[in-house]
Amino acid sequence: MIKTPVRGMRDLTPSQMILRDYILHLITEEATLAGYQKIETPAMEPLENLTSKEGGENESLIFKVLKRGQSLVSAQEKGEELADSGLRYDLTVPLARYFVNNQKDLPLPFKSLQIGSVWRADRPQKGRFRQFLQCDMDILGEGSVLAEIDTITTTAKILTRIFREAKIEDLTIHLNDRRILTAAVAYAGFEEGDCGSVLISLDKNDKIGFAGVKDDLLQSGYEAEKVEKFISLFEQAAEGIDVRAFCGMLGDSAPDGGVIRDLEKISSVASSSLGSTGKIVFDPTLVRGMGYYTGPIFECTAGGFSSSVAGGGRYDKMIGKISGGNNVPACGFSIGFERIVAILEDAQFRPSEAVVRRAILVDKKLVSEKLEEVLKRADELRAIGEIVSVVTMSRNLKYQIETMEKNGYTAFEKVYSD
């Protein structure tokens, strides 16, 4: 037998599970109160759905599931594709399929909460696993900024609760809009078709700074004049610039007033709802990787960590594109579950367990009547909230108690046969 998990995957220990369940409980509780409804889709999706080009580079990381029986034999003989399904690499593609498949039974707007594993054959490295959990809140069928406000405020509430006990502060929502980025690219004189590539460079800003982005663009062969104009735009946009001032710098290329008013409304209403628990800032350098976003985009940072703990935005064209049907307005915020687990583990945070975890160690020879008494007392202790485990005393009692202590046991008692 191979003792270790499949490459890049991991076993989760009881103490890891306690932390994960604690976070999941807070997410589920807050999202449910805000009207999100949990759904679940299978781990496997038809391969066609996973290769619709909406998944970006994740599509090259798919774990494919082998056809079976006669289909496999026939595929091998004919040199055809050996797989017709694969493990999902995110929860967005399955959500689109779910929505189209179940639309007639769903309320509109539909507020979905999905918590589930996804699989990516990424190069394994510290903190990055080939199976990991995603937590997505999405609102489908809500075209107004209420969708952005709702996903942002609910996410902020969840993160505030998660981080409060761990004393991680400075929750900040970074807000931008794909249409403003497109306008900035046009303002600098780039071709429309270069937009994707230029934004990929800008997205590296938090790692390599503006000077790095500039080098990157020049190395990609863009004219120095355009690059200069593009970079200086963001350099001028000192911290704290508001969306109206930034768009004012874009002259004729500026997006229409509706875009600005939408962002202002998101910002002011969400700020008011968050109160003192977090702040919202306009961040013209925020890009978000996925190509499917069509409007406002947002990320959340906390505790001075550079990488974000949640990210999302509006993607109004994706469901229509994947389903081949009508467009459906859509907006989602995905909580970086594994990132948050890592932050809390690094901070050595443990959810406060108010309860006693007690081991009652009994002699192997205990007669039935005495064992019945012990079990009865164990039940009484459980009724007042103690975790109680009745186990047989081992020959090496000292070692047994030590390993139980390491596993969270706080109280011990021994019962011997007469």
Added chain:
Amino acid sequence: MIKTPVRGMRDLTPSQMILRDYILHLITEEATLAGYQKIETPAMEPLENLTSKEGGENESLIFKVLKRGQSLVSAQEKGEELADSGLRYDLTVPLARYFVNNQKDLPLPFKSLQIGSVWRADRPQKGRFRQFLQCDMDILGEGSVLAEIDTITTTAKILTRIFREAKIEDLTIHLNDRRILTAAVAYAGFEEGDCGSVLISLDKNDKIGFAGVKDDLLQSGYEAEKVEKFISLFEQAAEGIDVRAFCGMLGDSAPDGGVIRDLEKISSVASSSLGSTGKIVFDPTLVRGMGYYTGPIFECTAGGFSSSVAGGGRYDKMIGKISGGNNVPACGFSIGFERIVAILEDAQFRPSEAVVRRAILVDKKLVSEKLEEVLKRADELRAIGEIVSVVTMSRNLKYQIETMEKNGYTAFEKVYSD
């Protein structure tokens, strides 16, 4: 895009998720109080672990995951196995691997709670899916009957709580022992090597009756005399026979006194612990399919349904066999999660939601200030436990409210812009 899930798999709706989460919550709460600790292993296991012959016929139902990149090319060229991992078909094989991999950090005995999906490429049929959830409680390293008593009483408590509200009664634990079955086979004069095949026939008893089992054995070519002796043994064992009386009928073939005393102890102590919530009966016809059981075996039935809602037993040799190392005493009870969901759905049971699920339908043109007020009030209602969803009113308000009602909304209010 393909709109439907992969063949034999399914999408779970919000109301299905509420029922499932309700059951999972009760399982987790009771098992945790009894000292079981949650662990999790990856969905994928090395193919070698899944084909160790301990999985019985499930090993022919494995979804294999295709090798990637150069390994796949090379495997195809050389005509080698195209997969080196697969989706797990149960939680027992992964538990054995987990235990061997993490043994140094685990308390002994280790009481494990696993809740996770498994995959089997079974022929899809009503109520049987290719991805389904399993809930297993196992105690590893506990050689005494305390393991049986603990898994039985904890399972009975969980099932009592699940079924109580749905008014499903008559919780019965059926108890037998593999060593008694082996003794009965020997008593009738069958060869030792025929034990597996004879027991497979006996296992059909609840579907085809003793007459059917008899035909089955005769058709398999066993001598009429042996078959007669075997069947009459179980026919004589009228309902309510106790283990000592049954073993008394086996003469020289009877198992040693320790087996009988163990079953008596399990029966009396667990009965005392269950009190009036369920009963334990000795059932000499109980077989349990899996070949790996070595001692006591048990199943749970309820509400007059013929098929069981939980099953388990002792399997002391499996971990040693899989790991190639030392044997580790092991005993588990697996709750038939999907079976219980089906029973509760058939009974049209819904977990009582004490809360109001309210929709505040707002006019699309609502100005920021007014929207802020609405959100503030929504938060106040959530603080007193209401589920509140603020959504934009759609043009077809009547239809919108209808679909929300179908999805569990109980209260509606409308907010118009002035």
